[in-house]
Amino acid sequence: MADDKETAEALIADFQKSIKDAFAVFDHESNNTVDVREIGTIIRSLGCCPSEGELQEMLAEVEEEEPTGYIQLDKFLPMMTRVLLERKYRPQPEDVILRAFEVLDQTKKGYLTQEELTKYLTEEGEPFTQEEMEEMLSAAVDPEKNVILYKDFVTLMTVEDT
Structure with a gap:
């Protein structure tokens, strides 16, 4: 005890x-x-x-x-x-975030364009500000392909649970 x-x-x-x-x-x-x-x-x-x-x-x-x-x-x-x-406000697990991106990727191409992601994140739910969008896009956009390869991005943005 x-x-x-x-x-x-x-x-x-x-x-x-x-x-x-x-x-x-x-x-x-x-x-x-x-x-x-x-x-x-x-x-x-x-x-x-x-x-x-x-x-x-x-x-x-x-x-x-x-x-x-x-x-x-x-x-x-x-x-x-x-x-x-109380372990409140824990981040979502990687698989949950990946499924959310997959729902947005209706044609199952494996990526989202900057325009698609901006539309979803500024017009739905709790909208991102312009500054938040710019910050996210700077981290999310693949510089060679100029799209968001969301499987890679999800791995980058999730943290190990401690």
């Missing part, structure tokens, strides 16, 4: 160190605060992939009563520790 408790405490300590380290990267004034606009990047760097709506819920939980535009580490740390312990 004591081993389980020690293991849990070690896991929490590891999570909290990771959270503090990620937070510190954006704490430019070293005052345990970060710009609220950086929180999504911090959360994603910790292996979580919340939707924009879920991210807004997380922000609402850690923002001050009167929003200041900054998030305090002492509010962020317990919320993020809980999220990591």
Whole structure:
């Protein structure tokens, strides 16, 4: 029983160190605060992939009563520790993402054009911004063929589950 408790405490300590380290990267004034606009990047760097709506819920939980535009580490740390312990907002597995691309590739050619992907990601579901599209296309487009070879891209964009 004591081993389980020690293991849990070690896991929490590891999570909290990771959270503090990620937070510190954006704490430019070293005052345990970060710009609220950086929180999504911090959360994603910790292996979580919340939707924009879920991210807004997380922000609402850690923002001050009167929003200041900054998030305090002492509010962020317990919320993020809980999220990591509960394994919330985990990225989708590679096979699920691949199936999604295959559904979009209606002619089964093994790739999508930039125009097709842009249409799907800016007009359906939770739309990508122009900046997000440009960033994604810069990583996704095969420079030789000028299309998205989605099997290669899915492998590139997924991470091993820890």
